[in-house]
Amino acid sequence: MSSLEQNQRASFDTLLRPHLDRLYRLSFRLAGSKPEAEDLFQDVLVKAFARLDDLLDVREPGPWLCRVMYNHFIDNRRRIRRARLVCVEESQLPGQSLDSLPGDLDPVRDAERLDDIMRLGQALATLSDEHRLVILLHDIEDYKLAEIHQITGDPVGTIKSRLHRARARLREALGTDGTNSRP
Amino acid sequence: MTCTQLTEKLDDYVDGLMDRAESATLGAHIENCNDCHQVLARAQGLRASLKAYGKSSLPRPDATFFDRALARAAHTGIRRQRNRWVMTGAGGTIAAGLVLWMLGGMFLKTPEIVAPAMPSIVMTLEEPRTLNLVFSSATTLANATMTVVLPQGVEVVGFAGQREITWITSLAEGKNILPLTLIATSPEGGELMATLRHEGDDRTFRVQVSIIS
Numbered sequence A: 001m002s003s004l005e006q007n008q009r010a011s012f013d014t015l016l017r018p019h020l021d022r023l024y025r026l027s028f029r030l031a032g033s034k035p036e037a038e039d040l041f042q043d044v045l046v047k048a049f050a051r052l053d054d055l056l057d058v059r060e061p062g063p064w065l066c067r068v069m070y071n072h073f074i075d076n077r078r079r080i081r082r083a084r085l086v087c088v089e090e091s092q093l094p095g096q097s098l099d100s101l102p103g104d105l106d107p108v109r110d111a112e113r114l115d116d117i118m119r120l121g122q123a124l125a126t127l128s129d130e131h132r133l134v135i136l137l138h139d140i141e142d143y144k145l146a147e148i149h150q151i152t153g154d155p156v157g158t159i160k161s162r163l164h165r166a167r168a169r170l171r172e173a174l175g176t177d178g179t180n181s182r183p
Numbered sequence B: 001m002t003c004t005q006l007t008e009k010l011d012d013y014v015d016g017l018m019d020r021a022e023s024a025t026l027g028a029h030i031e032n033c034n035d036c037h038q039v040l041a042r043a044q045g046l047r048a049s050l051k052a053y054g055k056s057s058l059p060r061p062d063a064t065f066f067d068r069a070l071a072r073a074a075h076t077g078i079r080r081q082r083n084r085w086v087m088t089g090a091g092g093t094i095a096a097g098l099v100l101w102m103l104g105g106m107f108l109k110t111p112e113i114v115a116p117a118m119p120s121i122v123m124t125l126e127e128p129r130t131l132n133l134v135f136s137s138a139t140t141l142a143n144a145t146m147t148v149v150l151p152q153g154v155e156v157v158g159f160a161g162q163r164e165i166t167w168i169t170s171l172a173e174g175k176n177i178l179p180l181t182l183i184a185t186s187p188e189g190g191e192l193m194a195t196l197r198h199e200g201d202d203r204t205f206r207v208q209v210s211i212i213s
């Protein structure tokens, strides 16, 4: 490896490391299954290396990387969606979700929470990509509307009304929408 | 505030996007309206469930996954960078160069190719010159090996002192251009050979390089 290449490698590492956790989470939210998420994550790192010069110039590499990932996901959505559908079926197998529960949950409430979680996962899977994504990013990953705007490029107002509709759909899918019977 | 208005504003309230006055109005309504109280409780409950779902549904990468992913990305990136002259050669450098060879049909699978008389280029000492090798392939060819053997005193810019350069590359369907930027460091000149190998088959391109000082 030449000294130029060693330099590139070192700045790539330094620049990327602080963002890897968040990027990994985002890739899972987008892709929906671990193998697909890790492929997506890897693809984005390869893209980032190819655009190292741009990356060095960017003031906030975090949102920049998220945006690269989002666009890559959108471009490969059809392929990735297939994997997600398979993943949903797998998650309905009993036992699978139990293993993935973190240890800090109250054991007494585990069964109830697990039930909630399985139902939510299934309800989320019935939403359109746009609706599911906005809920995953905003309500689950705590991205602000402005941050989602940075990632997707959609206007904040559009994202906000999409979020509103997505939550309504989700409540419908869960059968907990109490607003139907209201005057 | 009516119940319908409240339903429309509920997201802003739950998300904490409301100013204090609006938020107080909404709060007052909720205290006195059992229906809206329940709607709010459900909305907040859903947010809490989504958080729990988020925690439970996220897999952890293996301990070494990030290290491996970074290393793989850098490895791929550096390899592509070295091959960039092939991969992106269809860009701006074409006009400056000399087109040496064009094959019709499927590259390497064509049994008989009539070679034209060996082309030649004339270079000025110490003056870079770009030579474009053009390949046309009917299909994508992965894992092809390219070897360039240079005459004495001729170098590829960026590969000082190397008489022979070999790398793995792939050909896209259609036209592929390999721009070689050469520089003559001494006046001998001679034959330049570029050999492309794919699955046991190979083709060699030769060009006579003469140097004037």
Ligand SMILES: [Zn+2]
Pocket: B002, B003, B006, B029, B033, B034, B035, B036, B037
């Ligand atoms: Zn009310």
